[in-house]
Every structure is written in structure tokens, then in C-alpha cells.
Amino acid sequence: MNNATLKDLAALAGVSPATASRVLSGHPATSARARQAVEAAVRELDFVPNAQARALRSTRSDTIGLLVSDIRNPFFADLAHTIEQAALNLGYVTLLGNANENTQQHDRYINALISRQVDGIIVAPQGDSSDAIKSLTSRSIPTVFVDRIIPGVDVPSVTTDSDAGIRQAVSHLVGLGHDRIGYIAGPQTVSTGRDRLSSFTAALAANGLTVDPDLIFYGNFQAASGSAAVHALLSVPHPPTALFAADSLMAVGALAVVHRLGLQIGVDIAIVTFDDIEWFALLDPPLSVVSHSVEDMGRIAVELLVDVMNGGRPKSVCQTSELIIRGSSAHAILPRTAELRGSN
Amino acid sequence: MNNATLKDLAALAGVSPATASRVLSGHPATSARARQAVEAAVRELDFVPNAQARALRSTRSDTIGLLVSDIRNPFFADLAHTIEQAALNLGYVTLLGNANENTQQHDRYINALISRQVDGIIVAPQGDSSDAIKSLTSRSIPTVFVDRIIPGVDVPSVTTDSDAGIRQAVSHLVGLGHDRIGYIAGPQTVSTGRDRLSSFTAALAANGLTVDPDLIFYGNFQAASGSAAVHALLSVPHPPTALFAADSLMAVGALAVVHRLGLQIGVDIAIVTFDDIEWFALLDPPLSVVSHSVEDMGRIAVELLVDVMNGGRPKSVCQTSELIIRGSSAHAILPRTAELRGSN
DNA sequence: TATGGTTATGGAAACGATTCCATGGAATCG
DNA sequence: CGATTCCATGGAATCGTTTCCATAACCATA
The missing domain is CATH 3.40.50.2300 (Response regulator)
Structure with a gap:
């Protein structure tokens, strides 16, 4: 750290440290002569001011x-x-x-x-x-x-109002014939976890559906809990035909399990997630998401x-948030779904 | 920033700033009495030392x-x-x-x-x-x-030697019957871009293959260039039956295009990439990768x-680096490949 | 009791910048 | 031409720590 100091700089430029400081910080009361001399010295010494000292003062x-x-x-x-x-x-x-x-x-x-x-x-x-x-x-x-x-x-x-996007998503899914939507919730100790869940239950009500506690799984915003959620949600007596994940990482975990079970996403089961991650559009099929900028x-x-x-x-x-519909929720619900599900 | 200073702290503790400083930095020459007084004052004032001043001195x-x-x-x-x-x-x-x-x-x-x-x-x-x-x-x-x-x-x-992993990957692909492997290269202004390409060409030679310039596309480590690479590589007279991407983002871009073309990964075309990203294991099929820790x-x-x-x-x-084989390169090359390719 | 060696302590000088204040010179005005 | 203003400048204080140095207190030893 053999840095040149402002004093060295000033000495080389032939001015006082005060003047050198003024030139460096763009203070108006500086002469052209001083400016040139200091700037030349800066180049000569490769001078970088000490941010600690500046901040201290x-x-x-x-x-x-x-x-x-x-x-x-x-x-x-x-x-x-x-x-x-x-x-x-x-x-x-x-x-x-x-x-x-x-x-x-x-x-x-x-x-x-x-x-x-x-x-x-x-x-x-x-x-x-x-x-x-x-x-x-x-x-x-x-x-x-x-x-x-x-x-x-x-x-x-600055936060996201999850209401609009989640309501659109639920309406969209209901419109496709889904009346049992599994919800993979975030941790309820985090504001976003709580907000998105309450948006979801409100959206169910707005679509004339009631909340079934069996269809809500509480995860922790990490991938592994998304995987656990799919196992849990698909083994209840009347399993859901669609899944909504409260964040991207849980969606990733869910996708992995859904693949492994041999279910075809967008056909056998619809999936929508919160958070629009670039990679989601590249999956096959691309994932429907609730997007916020x-x-x-x-x-x-x-x-x-x-x-x-x-x-x-x-x-x-x-x-605000809004739904982006992609392949993972593009098709109306098929009879095949229930049948396939029975074999698991 | 109404921070208490060391002087305030010392005054409250009834010692000098020097002693307070010694207590804070764990200097051995401090009395138990001074330590206790200073520590109590720290709690009382919620004292956090000014890192700028400390660093300056x-x-x-x-x-x-x-x-x-x-x-x-x-x-x-x-x-x-x-x-x-x-x-x-x-x-x-x-x-x-x-x-x-x-x-x-x-x-x-x-x-x-x-x-x-x-x-x-x-x-x-x-x-x-x-x-x-x-x-x-x-x-x-x-x-x-x-x-x-x-x-x-x-x-x-600290860098990665790409030789071992890339050689394993090429041998693996050759063993599956691939003799035309498309390479999506990184920028040649970056050391990793250069190294991985030279590892690849060396691995080809070690497997008795020669380098076909048509099968090398120069990207920039970003997703979009991976997409461009697939378009370019699959439209040459004798297109490759396998693709190797020099980094994960280009692999993502490549995957998107391959999907869009309707090619089935691991069957119609094999894909291997550098960089083991957690998400790659979750794709369908999971991606073979050259992994480094x-x-x-x-x-x-x-x-x-x-x-x-x-x-x-x-x-x-x-x-060192090593190959991890997954579904995207699990099958031997099939006749179907050439046929499908012709229709594009 | 004098001497020497620890040990804890406070005073004060740094660290490298910014900025207040005073000064001297030039420029402007009556 | 003298008085006033303005501008560029340098000296010196300052920010909040650390650390060198000197000192005082203490215990143990001769």
C-alpha cells in the first residue's frame, strides 16, 4: 500500500494540500494553473485518494x-x-x-x-x-x-403486491377446470411468505372456492421444501390438479419431483410459480409465472x-404483479390426470 | 449517525481513550476493572467502533x-x-x-x-x-x-484444469457413437475460453478425430450466443450429433433452441456442458456436465x-475437473437422429 | 530500605483527507 | 486614486481511532 498521499501530490504540483483537495473535489475556487498542475501530478503518481480518510473527515x-x-x-x-x-x-x-x-x-x-x-x-x-x-x-x-x-x-x-398476479393465476387455473389447486407456501415468518398465502386464499374465495388445508404445504423458500411439497400434496385423498409455488426455488424443487413421477407438466398437472426467473422460460414446457419487475x-x-x-x-x-401464461398451464384439465395420479 | 465515539465511551467508563481502545482490541495489558467498566459502557452506549478511523490509523x-x-x-x-x-x-x-x-x-x-x-x-x-x-x-x-x-x-x-473433464466428455461421446461433436466456445479473449477450446481439440485428437472448423462456434459466455450457436451448428452440411457448451449460460441458450426445434435431448442430440449448476440436475433430462468444485x-x-x-x-x-454423466448424453446415437435433422 | 522489573494507565502524536478562516492580490467601482 | 469586493490560496484544526512513550503504582528481591 505504498500510496502517494495528498501531501505528496500537493508537493509535486507545487500547491498546498488544501488547494489540491479543492481541485480533486471540483471546488469552484481553483485557478486553471492549479488545476492543470494537480491533474498532471495525479497522472504522474497514479494517485487514488484514501476513501477512509475522506469518509472520516x-x-x-x-x-x-x-x-x-x-x-x-x-x-x-x-x-x-x-x-x-x-x-x-x-x-x-x-x-x-x-x-x-x-x-x-x-x-x-x-x-x-x-x-x-x-x-x-x-x-x-x-x-x-x-x-x-x-x-x-x-x-x-x-x-x-x-x-x-x-x-x-x-x-x-419497496415490495410487491401479490394480490393481482395471484388472483389472475387462480382465475386462469379455475378457467381451465382446476378446482383443487395445491399451494406451496413460503415461511410464515417472512412477510412475503405471509402475503402470498393470504393473496392465494383471497383469490380462491373470489373464485368461489374454499380453502382446503390439505392443499397447503408450508415450505421455506428453498428447493428441497418444494420437492417435499409435491410428495405431500399428491398423496392426499383428493390430490390437486394444479400447483402454485410461492417462490422460484421451491418451484425448481417441485419440478424435479414432478418430472421424476413421470407427470407431464402442463398436461397431467399445471404448474405456476411466483418470481419470473429467466431460466423458467427456457424449460420444456416453459413455466407460467406471476411476474414482478x-x-x-x-x-x-x-x-x-x-x-x-x-x-x-x-x-x-x-x-403490482401479473400473470404470464406459458406452457406449464396452457391446457384445460384432462380426464387422464386423475387416472395417472391413481397409479402413483 | 449519532454514534458514540471512543472518547465518550472512555468518559463513561472512567478511563482514558487509550485504555478503552486496548480493551476493545484485546490488548493484554488491561486490568479486570478496566475491562469490566469498558464492556459495560459498550453495552450501555451500543458502541460500534468507527472502522474508517481504525483503518486510517x-x-x-x-x-x-x-x-x-x-x-x-x-x-x-x-x-x-x-x-x-x-x-x-x-x-x-x-x-x-x-x-x-x-x-x-x-x-x-x-x-x-x-x-x-x-x-x-x-x-x-x-x-x-x-x-x-x-x-x-x-x-x-x-x-x-x-x-x-x-x-x-x-x-x-486458482483455476480449473479443463483437460481431464473435457477429455472424459469427448471419450464418453465418442463411445456412444458420436464422431461429429459441435463445440460452443467461450470468448477467446478470456483465459477460460481459450483453455477449454484447446482441451477440446486435444481431446478430439486423443480420440482419433480431427477438428472441423464448421463445428466450432465462438460465443461470449452469455445465453444468447448459445442459442445462436445451435442455429449455426445445426445448419452446416454435416451437422453434429452432440453439442458441448463451454459454460452454463451458453448451455441454457442452447437448450432453449434445441427444445424449440423439437429435438429430444439425450436421444436426438446429446448435450454436455462445462460448469455444474444445481439446476442442470433438475432438467428433463438432467444435463451431463463437466464439474469442478x-x-x-x-x-x-x-x-x-x-x-x-x-x-x-x-x-x-x-x-481438476471431471465428467458427470446424466440423461442428456445417456443413450447411444440412434439412426433417427440424422432423419430428424434432415427435416429441419 | 533501596532497587529493579512488571503492569496498567494516560497524554499526545500520528493516519490522510476536508474545510474553516485569514490573507494577499487583482479587479471593480465610485 | 482609494475603498470595496472577489477569488485563489495556504495554514491549521479536525474527524475517531491506534500506538508510542513516559509515568506511576505495585510487588518482590537483595
């Missing part, structure tokens, strides 16, 4: 923190990507942390981000553990929730955070 | 930088995950940057990481543009290459970096 770090639940979930990978791009365009570097669905790690990262004096933090909060989050708000560090929220914590958020969500999260950092108190944003 | 930040090529590529998402976990276990926070396959952004992130005084940096270098990288080495910032390298830049690296790669990258940061000059590590 100016109490801003031009850095935001981003804490996602699981970077290996394509939804969060996409989200991280869009947030990072949007932040970069505004001159912010993003420190990305991965809670890895682990509350302890979640807290550790929040403390790490606090101690690194991030100017703000965007977080997809983990469960309902608000302890570390409280530490953020009590320090009045600008915070924004993305995708998920913690009830009772007053922080601006991850690009918009990332962009808005950054906008909200910038607003908060500027002292604003922006309203939370709730995006 | 002690010239270490307990932070490493990680720059990946594309966070949306599942391989790099997994890699980021393992590196982050390994680093966290050693007490380092990881600043994750995403070059987004963009040289300019790559350079910008490297400068951002330099100015934040990371203790070291792990990078999957972008192409052969070594300018920003030179800036790293000239400052003697500990650096490690992961997955990819830049020829001629003397930096420890992303967990080991991440772990070793961190080990190498720690070694360099401690002043060592570790040797580069080259991992």
Missing part, C-alpha cells in the same frame, strides 16, 4: 450497504445486480452482504456495515428479528427495506434510499 | 474486495457465496463488486476497492485488459486471480489471499 463514504437473503437465489442475484448498477450511476459503491438465510450472519453484516459508515443501507430483512435493524434506526442510518418488510418497523420499503424494484429501492439520505421521508412503494 | 481494514464477472451467472453467484463465507470465518468482510462483463466498470470497481484500502482483492479478471490490474500490483496490494487469469501477470491464482475454488482463493497478505508468495493452484 467528511462523514460520508459514498458507499451504500446491501444485504440480501441469499445471493444464490436468482431473484436476489438479479436484485443485487440492478441495485448495484443504479447505485453506481449515482456515484455510490455497493457493499454487498449475504445473510445466507441466517439471522446471526444477518446481524453480523449489519454491524459491519454500520462500522464502515455506509451512507445508507438497503436490506431484505431476515424473518421478524428486528434487533439488529433497531440498531440501524436508533442510529438514524438511512435504511430501506426491499422485497420484504418487518411489521411495525417504520422504514420505507426486479429491475423496477432495484431502481426504486435506490431512489427511496437516496431520498432518505437527503433527509426526505418517502412513502413506501408497492409494485 | 492501523492501515488495515479487515476487508477484502471481490470482483466477479457477472453476479447473475450462477457459477459466480456460488463462488461469491463461498468466498464470502470463508472470508467471514477469518474475520474479513467482503466487498463484492460486479464487473458485469464490462471493462470500464471493472476498472471503476478496482479503483473503488483500492481507495477503500481493502487488505486484499480476489478478482476474476475481465478479458486481457491488465491496466487496472497493474495499478493493483504496482501498489503491491495483495491480489489473487480466481477462475480466470491474465497471461503474463504474475499473480497467484466451486466450493474448493472459493476456499482456496481465500487461503491464497491470506497467504499473500501475510507476505507469502504461494504457488497457484489448478483444480
Whole structure:
């Protein structure tokens, strides 16, 4: 780390450190002569200012923190990507942390981000553990929730309203003749898990169906629980003819099992999932999904955070969702389904 | 940011800032009384030390930088995950940057990481543009290459030797009767793109086959180029009966087109790809892959970096790769293939 | 009791930038 | 031509830690 310092730079340029600093930060009160001399010295020394020292003195770090639940979930990978791009365009570097669905790690990262004096933090909060989050708000560090929220914590958020998309999906399935739809739920300790389930039950009611507890399986947003769900749901007395998964990873797990059982997706059983992952359109048949724009969500999260950092108190944003129909739910229900199911 | 400072903490504990600092950093020369008083004050104030000031004074930040090529590529998402976990276990926070396959952004992130005084940096270098990288080495910032390298830049690296796995794959395909294997190559400006192609041509020779330029398509490691590759490769005079993709995203693009053409994977056409992505095992049929351990790669990258940061000059590590046979290449070549192909 | 060696402590100087404040020179105006 | 304004500049304080150095207190030994 044999970095040249501002003092070295100033000495080489023949000006004071104060003047050199002004040139670097674009302060208006600088002469053309000073600017040229400093810029030449910057090139000569390959000078990169020490962000620590700058942050220490100016109490801003031009850095935001981003804490996602699981970077290996394509939804969060996409989200991280869009947030990072949007932040970069505004001159912010993003420190990305991965809670890895682990509350302890979640807290550790929040403390790490606090101690690194991030100017703000965007977080997809983990469960309902608000302890570390409280530490953020009590320090009045600008915070924004993305995708998920913690009830009772007053922080601006950008989330998805699952009602519209899930209602469309249920209506669509009912229109195809499905009156028994299996639901693979997310964890009820997470706001998105709860919201999507209540959207689903509301949509059933709106279509004149009642909720059958046998047809609801509680998973944990991970692939393995999607697999378990299919086994469980297809072995009840009157098995469902369609499945709805509350997130992409559980859908993947479900798909694997459905394949293994020899059921033909879209014919023997209809499948729809929340989260539009690029790969889903490439499957055979392509998967029908309830889509919400991850690009918009990332962009808005950054906008909200910038607003908060500027002292604003922006309203939370709730995006809409919509159904995209593809091959996995393209056909009306067939008599063959019940027959096949009997053999399993 | 109404953070309590070390001075406040010391005042509350009734000691000097120096003593408080010693307690916090576990310095041996502290009395039990001082320790207790300081620890009580820490709890009372919810004190989190300012990492900027600490880094400024002690010239270490307990932070490493990680720059990946594309966070949306599942391989790099997994890699980021393992590196982050390994680093966290050693007490380092990881600043994750995403070059987004963009040289300019790559350079910008490297400068951002330099100015934040990371203790070291792990990078999957972008192409052969070594300018920003030179800036790293000239400052003697500990650096490690992961997955990819830049020829001629003397930096420890952890990479995969593609020879073994690709040779197994080619032998396997030849054993099934394939003598025309289409190769979807990565960009030849990236070391992995070059290495895998030369492994492939060597494996052909080892199996008594010659290289047909018609059967090599040059892609860019992105899905769209995999799709283009299938169109191109299947329209040559003597089309291949098997395809090998040099990375997972191109394989995904290829799969989509193959499906759309109505070809049955594993029967009409065999497909093998580099990179073992979890999702590939869930496809129907599951995909044969050349696998290399992303967990080991991440772990070793961190080990190498720690070694360099401690002043060592570790040797580069080259991992082996191996073929995993699944349904997409399970059957011997069938006469039907040529017939079907003719109709397209 | 004097001496030496620990040990815990506080004072103060860094680290490398930003920024307030004072200054001197040039430019403008009456 | 003198007074006022404006602009570029440098000196010095500052941000919140760590760490060197000196000191004081203490115990044990001669």
C-alpha cells in the first residue's frame, strides 16, 4: 500500500494540500494553473485518494450497504445486480452482504456495515428479528427495506403486491377446470411468505372456492421444501390438479419431483410459480409465472434510499404483479390426470 | 449517525481513550476493572467502533474486495457465496463488486476497492485488459486471480484444469457413437475460453478425430450466443450429433433452441456442458456436465489471499475437473437422429 | 530500605483527507 | 486614486481511532 498521499501530490504540483483537495473535489475556487498542475501530478503518481480518510473527515463514504437473503437465489442475484448498477450511476459503491438465510450472519453484516459508515443501507430483512435493524434506526442510518418488510418497523420499503398476479393465476387455473389447486407456501415468518398465502386464499374465495388445508404445504423458500411439497400434496385423498409455488426455488424443487413421477407438466398437472426467473422460460414446457419487475424494484429501492439520505421521508412503494401464461398451464384439465395420479 | 465515539465511551467508563481502545482490541495489558467498566459502557452506549478511523490509523481494514464477472451467472453467484463465507470465518468482510462483463466498470470497481484500502482483492479478471490490474500490483496490494487469469501477470491464482473433464466428455461421446461433436466456445479473449477450446481439440485428437472448423462456434459466455450457436451448428452440411457448451449460460441458450426445434435431448442430440449448476440436475433430462468444485475454488482463493497478505508468495493452484454423466448424453446415437435433422 | 522489573494507565502524536478562516492580490467601482 | 469586493490560496484544526512513550503504582528481591 505504498500510496502517494495528498501531501505528496500537493508537493509535486507545487500547491498546498488544501488547494489540491479543492481541485480533486471540483471546488469552484481553483485557478486553471492549479488545476492543470494537480491533474498532471495525479497522472504522474497514479494517485487514488484514501476513501477512509475522506469518509472520516467528511462523514460520508459514498458507499451504500446491501444485504440480501441469499445471493444464490436468482431473484436476489438479479436484485443485487440492478441495485448495484443504479447505485453506481449515482456515484455510490455497493457493499454487498449475504445473510445466507441466517439471522446471526444477518446481524453480523449489519454491524459491519454500520462500522464502515455506509451512507445508507438497503436490506431484505431476515424473518421478524428486528434487533439488529433497531440498531440501524436508533442510529438514524438511512435504511430501506426491499422485497420484504418487518411489521411495525417504520422504514420505507419497496415490495410487491401479490394480490393481482395471484388472483389472475387462480382465475386462469379455475378457467381451465382446476378446482383443487395445491399451494406451496413460503415461511410464515417472512412477510412475503405471509402475503402470498393470504393473496392465494383471497383469490380462491373470489373464485368461489374454499380453502382446503390439505392443499397447503408450508415450505421455506428453498428447493428441497418444494420437492417435499409435491410428495405431500399428491398423496392426499383428493390430490390437486394444479400447483402454485410461492417462490422460484421451491418451484425448481417441485419440478424435479414432478418430472421424476413421470407427470407431464402442463398436461397431467399445471404448474405456476411466483418470481419470473429467466431460466423458467427456457424449460420444456416453459413455466407460467406471476411476474414482478426486479429491475423496477432495484431502481426504486435506490431512489427511496437516496431520498432518505437527503433527509426526505418517502412513502413506501408497492409494485403490482401479473400473470404470464406459458406452457406449464396452457391446457384445460384432462380426464387422464386423475387416472395417472391413481397409479402413483 | 449519532454514534458514540471512543472518547465518550472512555468518559463513561472512567478511563482514558487509550485504555478503552486496548480493551476493545484485546490488548493484554488491561486490568479486570478496566475491562469490566469498558464492556459495560459498550453495552450501555451500543458502541460500534468507527472502522474508517481504525483503518486510517492501523492501515488495515479487515476487508477484502471481490470482483466477479457477472453476479447473475450462477457459477459466480456460488463462488461469491463461498468466498464470502470463508472470508467471514477469518474475520474479513467482503466487498463484492460486479464487473458485469464490462471493462470500464471493472476498472471503476478496482479503483473503488483500492481507495477503500481493502487488505486484499480476489478478482476474476475481465478479458486481457491488465491496466487496472497493474495499478493493483504496482501498489503491491495483495491480489489473487480466481477462475480466470491474465497471461503474463504474475499473480497467484486458482483455476480449473479443463483437460481431464473435457477429455472424459469427448471419450464418453465418442463411445456412444458420436464422431461429429459441435463445440460452443467461450470468448477467446478470456483465459477460460481459450483453455477449454484447446482441451477440446486435444481431446478430439486423443480420440482419433480431427477438428472441423464448421463445428466450432465462438460465443461470449452469455445465453444468447448459445442459442445462436445451435442455429449455426445445426445448419452446416454435416451437422453434429452432440453439442458441448463451454459454460452454463451458453448451455441454457442452447437448450432453449434445441427444445424449440423439437429435438429430444439425450436421444436426438446429446448435450454436455462445462460448469455444474444445481439446476442442470433438475432438467428433463438432467444435463451431463463437466464439474469442478466451486466450493474448493472459493476456499482456496481465500487461503491464497491470506497467504499473500501475510507476505507469502504461494504457488497457484489448478483444480481438476471431471465428467458427470446424466440423461442428456445417456443413450447411444440412434439412426433417427440424422432423419430428424434432415427435416429441419 | 533501596532497587529493579512488571503492569496498567494516560497524554499526545500520528493516519490522510476536508474545510474553516485569514490573507494577499487583482479587479471593480465610485 | 482609494475603498470595496472577489477569488485563489495556504495554514491549521479536525474527524475517531491506534500506538508510542513516559509515568506511576505495585510487588518482590537483595
